Amino acid sequence: MITTDRMAAVDANAAALGVPRKQLMESSGNAVAREVRAVAEPGATVALVCGRGNNGGDALVAARFLKGYDVTAHLLGRPETIRTDIARENWDALEAAEITAETVTDSRDIDLAGPDGDDPDVIVDAMLGSGVSGGLREPERTAAEAINATDATVIAVDVPSGIDADTGDPTGGPDSVRVRADRVVTFHAEKPGLAALDADVTVADIGIPAAAERFTGPGDLLGLDRDSDSHKGDNGEVLVVGGGPYTGAPTLSALAALRAGADLVRVACPERVAGAVQGFSPNLIVRALPGDRVGPAHVDRVASLAAGNDVVVLGPGLGRGDGTHEFVREFLTAFEGRAVVDADALRVVPDVDTDADLICTPHQGELVGMGGETASDPDARAELVREFAAEVGHALLVKGAVDVISDGEDVRLNRTGNPGMTVGGTGDVLAGTVGALAAVTDPFRAAAAGAYVVGRAGDAAAEANGAGLVATDLPDRLPEAMRNE
């Protein structure tokens, strides 16, 4: 089962793996033609009703695969207004091949009947697919009514036009016009909304590599951009809780959170290191906690600071010690928000009873310290991480040459990054990045996207600095790494 958003992500990941959308469209069109052949013998009349997006493009490809059938393509709009290059190229190919094609610009001109005035044997509904928004407009609306009025076998491409593939509901409200299909050929995987329809659904493999789903890619960044009309705070407020024995760690997390798009980043750290943290950057808001270590005495103060933020990043530079663990335990027990837990705070997580929504970011040694298991084979490790995430009830991002991300159900692997990133501090950058992303998306996506972009930033830094890569190289490279291309 795949949602429309995830499908768009997987499609972008496939393109990054060298399988561009035009190639997928060729497979989609082929699958549509196969479905036509399954319901009608050669010689049958087939009307392809094509919108101007890629859903229409799929049917334009199908026309080339339907030799021996009496095919007419009806394009709803002028060819110049076809919305994508790949659909237009397939329209041009159709014309060049002299396959019967008509354009319909006025809904009153829609006529699906063949030369003898009879309904076609088969109608392919390729008006709108996953790009639909709102109720059908003209000429699609009238065309849908015309399709529904025939006694042709109606095959919908991807989803019946006017239906939301995620919900199965008509896109214009309960009584709005939509195509009533006998069959649906949907691509790559079943869509959540199709099962409820009164249609036979075929899932066609269109050649998207399994790696496009299994591994993170640029598609995992879709939808994470800032809204153009957003206000200060809309893009996330992050509280980093750490420092004591170390000052660099909370600072790196905080700088990374800012570069990953958070609007405001606050650092709660012992007063002994507060000046040093602030000294790194005027962009940070520092809240000093009395003393030189974070301990149980600070729980109330940190809890009240946390309440004003979307996400807490807990752990960078906290150090270990009875007081630290006690602080983490007490804080998490009462906390009900979202937190990234890293470094010395991790060990406490499996024993804490908390309503918080956590993303734990252990390396493999820390995973074992938490009670988890690891394996050298990535697939075996992925399954172990998934099981452990389900057991602790939180999302895990287990760092390694290949990172494994799981929320106990889904698993994603991340291959970006390089051996140069084993230097100190890159984990702090990752925790801060995931913290910023967790303010704008769910924990699993935040962890997957965070691992991907920090690895990419590290790859760019390694290219520039070779073996001299240091963690402070990474935050400034995050904005470039977060572009979804």
Ligand SMILES: NC(=O)C1=CN([C@@H]2O[C@H](COP(=O)(O)OP(=O)(O)OC[C@H]3O[C@@H](n4cnc5c(N)ncnc54)[C@H](O)[C@@H]3O)[C@@H](O)[C@H]2O)[C@H](O)CC1
């Ligand atoms: N990997 C994949 O996801 C693949 C998908 N394929 C096919 O592509 C469509 C989705 O194509 P897209 O161009 O994104 O959108 P549509 O064709 O569904 O819509 C295009 C166009 O229609 C206009 N529009 C939107 N809403 C309405 C409305 N209510 N009334 C009228 N017109 C509307 C709007 O301007 C849109 O831009 C997917 O379903 C698959 O069939 C591939 O070919 C293979 C890979």
Ligand SMILES: [K+]
């Ligand atoms: K359709």
